[in-house]
Amino acid sequence: MRKPVPLAESDTVFSSVRSQSLASRIVTQVIDALFAGQFKPGQFLGTEAQLTETFQTSRVPIREALGRLEALGVVTIKTGAGGGATIAEGKPDQFATALAVQFMLVQVTAEEIFDARIGIECRAAELAAEKITDDQIEALRLLLERIMEPDLPRRESVDRILAFHRFIVEASGARTLVTLMHALEHALLNLFTALEASPRNSRIGYKSLQGIFDRIAARDSEGAFTAMRLHLLDRRKSMLYRLKELSDQAGIATPAS
Template sequence: MTLSSQIVAQIRDALFAGDLKTGDVLGSEADLAKLFGVSRMSVRDALRSLEAMGIVDIRMGAKGGATIAAGSGDRFADSLAIQLKLIGVTREEILQARAGIESMTVAMATMRGTADDIDRIRQVLVEAEKHLDNPEKSAILGEEFHMAIAQATRNEVLIGQLRAMREVLMPPAQWPDHDQAQKMLDVHLELFRFIESGDAAAARDAMVEHVKHWITA
């Protein structure tokens, strides 16, 4: 293991151990070179790797240096989507995973969703009804419906996973025609009625059937 890799490993381990947190100042290249007993070049290589991993932010200049970065849900989702694509997951694998995740998500959203969350989901459905003859817009709004449900859970792990899966699946092999878009809207309206009425069990069961249809389609 190179010296720079050792520095990366130590800082990463300290982060997971709770010894480092967002906003903590690691210092300048010179500070870190002295701390780890290595050259500034080794520190520079380590900081580049840590920055690419999203662990540190680096500020240049006389008062610059490295600090532990803030987390980003978007970055988490994007990184996961890239890795899913690179390992070659199939559409079927994604949909199988979504079946489990979305059934949990819709139940949690039903129990946790606020009036604003319900209104946000409703507005997506209103827009979807306006665009039944626009295949691309209809499909995008269909995914936005699922994301609006996920956001109502307040669970960043679920939200990030669904964002990543959506990224891998979009665009679909074929955009829905009017009849397909109408069927999708009808299912979404039924799901929304269960969410709005607070029936988490019915919402979960309906979502399972909905995603099963994707797998067999």
């Protein structure tokens, strides 16, 4: 049987929870220990029996705490022989999906979506210009050419635009920016599908996308940052104006996402 954190060591990691709110305190202690660097991904935390001994409590709060930690993505739990709780491996995509759901639940506004997007993509464009390879430049060029093809269906146009922006963020090599961008894409897709690709403005913004590409391809980080910022500020202004226009036409508030 695998061993959990030795008790001699766990004394400095965990403390008795008998006089506290049991399950929540266990969860807090495990998360605090993780942030303090006392656990690593894949490290065995313990079986239920071992954890009852470590925390000096019964199995009921241990099971509740493990359920919460599993829901948070902190641990993975294996049942049966050789089972127990293990510190989870990182899964940024899972986090991005969970964050996207939270954006929907708190009903983030279009302004909030674009403000976050500006922060993420401007820094990403700057980093991409510093790190991009020749092969990535060619791939980004092809994405831009696909955006500019005429007579694209609405959803296809939106998907290609988002793919261009996503590629830049991924080329930055910044995992936090990539994860946050993935989370925002759900809200952006809803906004773009509803408003962005109408006949009267289907090619608005393409020139500025070309400018962003040119600065990144030239490996001009400052220019890439500025080009992205100007493009997104213009898109933000246009999007908010058209949301208000739709709202006024309908006589009701239009959801941001």
